[in-house]
Amino acid sequence: MKPQAKLQEELSGAPEILRQYLGYLQTIKGKSVLTVLEYYTDLRTFFRYLKQKNHLVSADVPFDEIDIQDVDLTLIKSVTLTQVYEYMNYLAVERGNSAATRSRKVSSLRTFFKYLTNKVNKLEINPIEELETPKLKKALPKYLTLEQSLELLSKVDGPYAERDYCILTLFLNCGMRLSELVGINLSDVNSGSETLRIVGKGNKERVVYLNDACRDAISRYLKVRPHDGLRAEDRNAFFISKQNKRISPKTVQYLVKKYLGEIDLAQVGFSVHKLRHTAATLMYQQGHVDIRVLKDILGHENLGTTEIYTHLSNQQISEAMEANPLANVKARKKKISEKEE
Numbered sequence: 658m659k660p661q662a663k664l665q666e667e668l669s670g671a672p673e674i675l676r677q678y679l680g681y682l683q684t685i686k687g688k689s690v691l692t693v694l695e696y697y698t699d700l701r702t703f704f705r706y707l708k709q710k711n712h713l714v715s716a717d718v719p720f721d722e723i724d725i726q727d728v729d730l731t732l733i734k735s736v737t738l739t740q741v742y743e744y745m746n747y748l749a750v751e752r753g754n755s756a757a758t759r760s761r762k763v764s765s766l767r768t769f770f771k772y773l774t775n776k777v778n779k780l781e782i783n784p785i786e787e788l789e790t791p792k793l794k795k796a797l798p799k800y801l802t803l804e805q806s807l808e809l810l811s812k813v814d815g816p817y818a819e820r821d822y823c824i825l826t827l828f829l830n831c832g833m834r835l836s837e838l839v840g841i842n843l844s845d846v847n848s849g850s851e852t853l854r855i856v857g858k859g860n861k862e863r864v865v866y867l868n869d870a871c872r873d874a875i876s877r878y879l880k881v882r883p884h885d886g887l888r889a890e891d892r893n894a895f896f897i898s899k900q901n902k903r904i905s906p907k908t909v910q911y912l913v914k915k916y917l918g919e920i921d922l923a924q925v926g927f928s929v930h931k932l933r934h935t936a937a938t939l940m941y942q943q944g945h946v947d948i949r950v951l952k953d954i955l956g957h958e959n960l961g962t963t964e965i966y967t968h969l970s971n972q973q974i975s976e977a978m979e980a981n982p983l984a985n986v987k988a989r990k991k992k993i994s995e996k997e998e
Contacts, residue, residue: 689859
């Protein structure tokens, strides 16, 4: 089922006030269908909890079967900050949600209540305005070294080698997201293959300038890209699967994992998204790209998101310490006094 059709099916069980909000996210804010689905799932979980907590549903009804169609403004106005913190505790203890998942659900609640208060004036006061986000552990992004990246590219082989090599090259050079790569159309690549138009989160477009490696990989792939037997909706798709249709995210994930496995990295936490981290880290650390330029290349809204790539490798930290002019200065041995003798 296509995402838009799935969204419409899911929203058939949503209350009117929630359908209006999700429509606002999609049409006014430009959120993708998948993002809107995430918001709906998060808010549905909260309303189910709220109904269960307020004894508005029979105790024998399974949580995931609680109907929220009757949720109205009266129930929403009854929400307190204390209730939301209790909900966060429920997510952590009863549902085993990680801090990152709870943080996302806090964001979903915040934007919903902000919409009701500031956009449509359904609420006079935002009851959760002071809601805090769960503290997240700031882990450094995992990435391939330059040597590992070169080894990964060297493993590409088989009947779809040109396509696979082009996919890995764009990931490692442009730092694009999985959804951005599979969404590339032929019309997004200019005639001279100098630039590539990418549609990112929230349907925001950006243009990436292609280097020699990308231009060469694209040129080689286009020579073997299938043209016959494509469905009308897939004729403009850039990357084509062996079923002669637009390549799917799952197929890309599979082939990336396959090649990572050939350099013994498939089972150590590396994935498609880590190739994005790799591109960003290599550009910053070895290419010395300005962090503000990197922000635009990656399609980040906030510079703070990009700043995670300013981390230093252990080797760089070690070299910095050794470069200190005092690095080799050691304390002199104390002279033994006559008394001590």
